Amino acid sequence: MPFYRKPRNFTPISIVSEKKATKNGVHHAIFTSRFDKYVGDWKHDLKEGKGTFLTISGKLYEGDWYRGFRHGFGTLSNRLENGKFSLEYRGDWVRGKPEGVGWRYYANGDVYCGHWKDGQQHGYGKMWYANGTYYVGYWKGNLKEGLGMFIQENGNRYEGHWQNNLKHGLGRFYHMHTGQLQEGCWEAGLCVKSKMADIIIRQCCDLPTEYPIPPEQLKNSKKILEESDFWLQQNIGHIDKKLHYCIE
Structure with a gap:
C-alpha cells in the first residue's frame, strides 16, 4: 500500500509566499503605513529605476532610484494649497541627497545653480538672492569659500577670496557709484x-568724486606691500577657468 513520504529537500510555504510578495518590476501604486504613495520600478523589494513618490505632507519626487534611495537625476517639488506644485530642487542625487550639479529654489526667493556634495552647496556655483544681490564663485558646506565675486544691490562689487562666508584674503572692491x-587685504x-585708485569710467558714475585721487608719492609702494608680512601670509589660490573672467 503506497504511503506519502515527505521529501528531504523542500521549500516551506512561508518562504514561497514571502518570495511572491517581494516587489519586482513596475507597480502602479504602493502605499506606505503613512499613506505615502509610490508609483514606479522595484527590484528585490526596493525602489530601483524610475519612479514617483508623493508623501502625505505634499513633497513630490520624480526621477531615478537605486536600492531605495533617490539616486541619479530627479526633481523635488512641494504641493501648494491650490493643488499645484512648486519646484524645490532639480538635479543630481546620490543616496538620497543632492550631489553633483543642480538647481535649488528656496522659499524666500533665493536661487542657486551649481555643484552639491552630501546635500550642501560645495564647489563652483552661482546664487541669485531675493534682495537683488548676486554671488558667483566657490562654496564649501553652504558657505562662500575660495575665490568669488559678490555684486551688491547698488552695483558695487567685490572680487577676491572668501572664508567662512566672509571676505578674507586678497581682493578688489569696485565702488561703482563713486568710480573708485x-x-x-580683507580679514x-x-x-x-x-x-585706492580711480577707475577709467569715474566721470560716468552716479556720484563721482569731485577731484580724481592724486597720484601716489610713496616710492616703490608695490614692493613695500609685497614684502610685508601680512601680504605674504595671504593665499593667492588657483583661479578656475570658469571664474577667471570675474577676477580679471
Missing part, C-alpha cells in the same frame, strides 16, 4: 590694508 577701485569681512 579699492585693492588690498573676517573687514578691509585691513588697501590702496
Whole structure:
C-alpha cells in the first residue's frame, strides 16, 4: 500500500509566499503605513529605476532610484494649497541627497545653480538672492569659500577670496557709484590694508568724486606691500577657468 513520504529537500510555504510578495518590476501604486504613495520600478523589494513618490505632507519626487534611495537625476517639488506644485530642487542625487550639479529654489526667493556634495552647496556655483544681490564663485558646506565675486544691490562689487562666508584674503572692491577701485587685504569681512585708485569710467558714475585721487608719492609702494608680512601670509589660490573672467 503506497504511503506519502515527505521529501528531504523542500521549500516551506512561508518562504514561497514571502518570495511572491517581494516587489519586482513596475507597480502602479504602493502605499506606505503613512499613506505615502509610490508609483514606479522595484527590484528585490526596493525602489530601483524610475519612479514617483508623493508623501502625505505634499513633497513630490520624480526621477531615478537605486536600492531605495533617490539616486541619479530627479526633481523635488512641494504641493501648494491650490493643488499645484512648486519646484524645490532639480538635479543630481546620490543616496538620497543632492550631489553633483543642480538647481535649488528656496522659499524666500533665493536661487542657486551649481555643484552639491552630501546635500550642501560645495564647489563652483552661482546664487541669485531675493534682495537683488548676486554671488558667483566657490562654496564649501553652504558657505562662500575660495575665490568669488559678490555684486551688491547698488552695483558695487567685490572680487577676491572668501572664508567662512566672509571676505578674507586678497581682493578688489569696485565702488561703482563713486568710480573708485579699492585693492588690498580683507580679514573676517573687514578691509585691513588697501590702496585706492580711480577707475577709467569715474566721470560716468552716479556720484563721482569731485577731484580724481592724486597720484601716489610713496616710492616703490608695490614692493613695500609685497614684502610685508601680512601680504605674504595671504593665499593667492588657483583661479578656475570658469571664474577667471570675474577676477580679471
